Amino acid sequence: MLDPIIILIALAGGLASRALGLPALIGYLAAGFVLHETNIEGGELLQGLANLGVTLLLFTIGLKLSPAELLKPKVWGTTIIHMASMQLFFMGVLWLAGQLMPGLGLAMNETLIIAFALTFSSTVFVIQVMQERGEMSSRHANLAIGILVIQDLAAVLFLSATKGTIPHVEALGLILLWPLRGVVTRLMERAGHGELFTLFGLGLALGGAALFDYAGLKGDLGALAIGALLAGTQKSKELYRNLMNFKDLFLVGFFLTIGLDGWPEEEALLLALVLGVLAVFKVTLYFPLMTWLHTTPRTALLSASMMGNYSEFGLVVVAVAATTGWIGSEWASAVSLAIATSFVLSSPLSNRAHQLYRRYHKFWLRFESARVIEQKPDTDGAKIIVLGMGNIGTGAYDAIAEEHGYGVLGVDLNERKLSQHSRMHRRVVTADASDPDFWHGVQLDQVELVLLALTHHEENMLVGSLLKDLGYAGRMAAVVRFAEEGRELEQHGFSAFNLYAQAGAGFADHAVEQLKNQDN
Missing domain, CATH: 3.40.50.720 (NAD(P)-binding Rossmann-like Domain)
Known part of the structure; x- marks a missing residue:
């Protein structure tokens, strides 16, 4: 019965964060850690809101998805090279931490999985920031979201593999969803514009998740797939607008649960803070990769500045790996703190990106490729x-x-x-x-x-x-x-x-x- 009180405290944290010029999600994270110190625990309602928020997030991403955008080399090329490089980088950091702090007890399989979890950047953070700025239709938002979608797909595939079972034979029937696109679109049009239309969208998101889960695949992948199936239609744009506020509301529960997980042990706490700071180095690799693959310097800088953080999916990866016994359960709280730290540091950098580009305009133009100059x-x-x-x-x-x-x-x-x-x-x-x-x-x-x-x-x-x-x-x-x-x-x-x-x-x-x- 404490969940309503928790949500009110989250509201206060969000308002305080907004007053300081930070995204509201920073306040939600802080509220979670404060609540943990008061020994208040979230109940089933809060966890349900968190799960629903992530499902709706992926569904709304799917509604805005453009397959043609994902097939561009600057999207998939940047993603693959960046993830591979960050995997090696964080494996090196974790190995060094294990040498300096033997008490961490990091095994090789734990190093591999934690480093993999840290390669992702936060879809939730990027979308929240872009929506608050009104830049969801910008080039840098489209590029960042394209990269994040491919990262999320990699995470979802990993999570599907952790089930310990191969997809059911029913998964083959999922290809029949494409011929049903026209039927679903006509039903959306018949649903009108009011609460029935919004309820229809919620049903599609939750139904897609349940369908993929039944077929032995990760449910979140189903929400993304159903959204992508409807992308490009006029009604999909309206549905995105209708569900956006619901998604934002439910994601409050997700950010609270990160903080409510509490603090790691002393040595892991220090490592988590160091990892949180190191997330900023992601930006220094994103930017040159994007410009090398013919992205304009401005688009590259604004996209990269938003992705100097860790992802909520990284936390899910660690939590699921802990349930299978691949890593120790204590690493979930360490990764939670690293994510929270990365959000706090990433926020001012992303907020100043426009100003940094204008101030050092000539410097950034040095990275512009010849192909971009011609356009x-x-x-x-x-x-x-x-x-x-x-x-x-x-x-x-x-x-x-x-x-x-x-x-x-x-x-x-x-x-x-x-x-x-x-x-x-x-x-x-x-x-x-x-x-x-x-x-x-x-x-x-x-x-x-x-x-x-x-x-x-x-x-x-x-x-x-x-x-x-x-x-x-x-x-x-x-x-x-x-x-x-x-x-x-x-x-x-x-x-x-x-x-x-x-x-x-x-x-x-x-x-x-x-x-x-x-x-x-």
Whole structure:
């Protein structure tokens, strides 16, 4: 019955962490360790929330999954080389720790498994940070998530192997899921947009996990697979938005359980803290690998800066290996502390990544490959730039282009969407609005107006700050959804258009126009 109190304490930790400029998940971890010191233990409710959170996390990752993205060398190549290198690195660190602290009693099989667990970076951390910044659709988020998905697949395969059994013959029937894609999509459309649709999504995630578990495979892999099966459809985007808050809520339980596991013994405690600090070295390998495989320096830096940590799946790997007797059970708490330490250190680094890139811009460009240099977008003659070519941005573009023609430029990252705009003879380019390299190629002294029709308020603020730093003196206008967002933008020199408040006025104008036409 203490679970509700635990959740309230987690809320307090999350609020305190947010007030300090850190992700809320740091507060949840801290709350877990504090609760452990007070001898409060979580019950079945908390563990159930944690498990459901991880399942929904993988399902929502699947909904955003692009197989074509995973097949790019910069994704799978970076993942394989990085994991292999980190495996050797951490095996060396653990061997050295065993020599300096014989009391650890590290056997070779324990060294192999713990090092393997430490090769993963945290999917939960990256997605939480990207969602809070409004950067889930950015190139660096897509690259990071692609790498993390391949890492997660490796973890899930390991966990499936620890069952000690081979997949059941029923697993062959899972290939029939693909022909059912159309049926499931039609059912999603019939479910509408309300609570039935959200319940349908929860059922798909939990049902996929149960189906794979029945077939002798890891259930989490099933949630990921079902999500991937539906990826790319219009309803999958809506389902992702509906489940996102549920997933975030349930993951609070996961972060609490890490802290509630408590502290390791003295020597293992010291090793855990050292390992937590060493997680930052992951960034120093991610970045050169990405740029070597033709990723832009900015995308590489922003992606790498988020992955200097350890993964929740690493903890699961160690916990499952302990239940099979492959390693000692005491290593679960040591890895938990290493994960928590890596989160605390990774957070300020990822928060400063944009600033670090802008400050040392020329240095990072030294790593740019020739293939990347050839892909600069054409922005010549642009006088009005529309950032974000969704429904709102497209409407604004069409209205302005009637008068300004070729001088209007649309910018978006969605290449599929941009190809449709090109067929409609709109002038569009593929670029990240928050990328200084894109704006360095724009003649800002000729740009009169920048319209920000981006999805998130945080992204609007980031782009506005960047333009000011680059000396842009023209006008900026942005779409907002809430009054407080509009006030903050106006304080920074924007003209804010409140989508909800002012849509009513636009609707009324439309209705009046219809009445005039009827009278005529």
